[in-house]
Amino acid sequence: MRYARISGTGSFLPERIVSNSELALELSTRNILTSDRWIVERTGIHQRHLAKSNVTSSQLAIEAAKLALNKAHLEPLDLDLIIVATSTPDHVFPSTACLVQTALGATKSAAFDIQAACSGFIYALIIAENFICAGNMQNLLVIGSEVFSKLIDWNDRNTCVLFGDGAGATVVTASLTSGIISTHMMSDGNLTDILSVKGNIANGKIIGDPFLRMDGQSVFKKAILALEDSARLVCDRANINPNDIDWFIPHQANIRILHLVAQRLGISMKKIVITLDKHANTSAASIPLALDKACNDNRIKPGDLVLMQGVGAGFTWGSVLMRI
Numbered sequence: 001m002r003y004a005r006i007s008g009t010g011s012f013l014p015e016r017i018v019s020n021s022e023l024a025l026e027l028s029t030r031n032i033l034t035s036d037r038w039i040v041e042r043t044g045i046h047q048r049h050l051a052k053s054n055v056t057s058s059q060l061a062i063e064a065a066k067l068a069l070n071k072a073h074l075e076p077l078d079l080d081l082i083i084v085a086t087s088t089p090d091h092v093f094p095s096t097a098c099l100v101q102t103a104l105g106a107t108k109s110a111a112f113d114i115q116a117a118c119s120g121f122i123y124a125l126i127i128a129e130n131f132i133c134a135g136n137m138q139n140l141l142v143i144g145s146e147v148f149s150k151l152i153d154w155n156d157r158n159t160c161v162l163f164g165d166g167a168g169a170t171v172v173t174a175s176l177t178s179g180i181i182s183t184h185m186m187s188d189g190n191l192t193d194i195l196s197v198k199g200n201i202a203n204g205k206i207i208g209d210p211f212l213r214m215d216g217q218s219v220f221k222k223a224i225l226a227l228e229d230s231a232r233l234v235c236d237r238a239n240i241n242p243n244d245i246d247w248f249i250p251h252q253a254n255i256r257i258l259h260l261v262a263q264r265l266g267i268s269m270k271k272i273v274i275t276l277d278k279h280a281n282t283s284a285a286s287i288p289l290a291l292d293k294a295c296n297d298n299r300i301k302p303g304d305l306v307l308m309q310g311v312g313a314g315f316t317w318g319s320v321l322m323r324i
């Protein structure tokens with residue numbers, strides 16, 4: 001049996017940390033009212049990292065990728081494929097993955113981006129697993145990288161307090177012993193309106209709204225149902241009970257979603273890896289950022305069973321169950 005195993009993780013966050021109180025103060029100068037208390041109570045977020053305006057997704061991705069390669073004891077020339085999951089690419093084209101490829105000097109690799117919003121990392125990991133299981137690739141780099149601050153309407157308190165910037169990278173390697181055990185991915189294009197950035201570039205102009213818009217309550221309710229169903233499916237396929245997992249790494253959007261999904265699945269709260277307090281919602285980067293954190297602080301150990309779940313615009317969602 002050939003498995004896809006995560007052999008290295010890395011992450012990178014912009015230096016500037018903005019606390020809820022600092023953000024609330026800044027917003028108050030434009031008569032936009034929010035508070036540390038509201039943000040913490042409704043989301044669990046305490047702070048976020050925000051990139052300078054000239055920082056791009058590829059720059060964050062490159063730093064995270066170097067660290068992941070180092071952990072995997074691999075060189076860029078060992079890579080067969082680079083996939084970057086992002087909704088904030090540097091350009092329309094070339095892909096952010098091609099920019100990462102050239103910066104690393106991974107000249108024996110193919111490279112492309114995928115866009116599945118906050119589910120992007122899970123989608124990209126499942127794509128990587130399929131290339132490995134098909135038998136024609138050995139080492140892949142799967143990255144989630146975002147500068148979501150560029151999509152935020154800083155006059156909309158419903159959304160501007162929720163997001164942050166960052167990148168997480170994983171090296172995915174073919175293995176005969178352990179790795180990804182079961183996966184699931186799904187979309188519902190009927191729900192495009194509940195979370196979107198509808199603007200596009202045409203004829204030298206931005207046509208439509210260039211900012212992120214969200215019907216938070218609809219997303220909240222759909223996320224809980226989708227994540228619960230998807231988790232049950234991957235656990236059933238692997239013939240395990242959800243509480244048999246050692247670590248639960250859901251997309252980091254809202255602490256209430258994380259708790260409710262874990263509760264419905266019977267997963268102990270102690271098993272949830274939480275980084276949204278420090279990072280806020282970093283979209284496609286949130287899961288690899290959390291995975292890297294929990295590997296670095298030795299919570300996740302070799303042999304552990306880990307369930308990762310993404311959910312976001314599209315509507316898209318999915319799960320990966322893997323043995324580390």
Ligand code: UT7
Pocket residue numbers: 033034035038039042043118157158159161215216217219220223253254257281283311312313
């Ligand atoms: O990454 C993709 C996945 N994204 C998600 O999963 C996000 C899912 N949704 C959520 O996390 C939550 O729905 C939010 C955090 C976005 C909002 O929380 P909520 O409990 O659903 O609040 P709400 O939208 O129902 O708003 C409650 C009140 C409203 O005031 P009224 O109408 O009750 O007077 C809002 O205007 O809170 C108000 N409000 C705020 N107040 C202070 C909304 N944003 C803020 C704010 N500060 N930043």
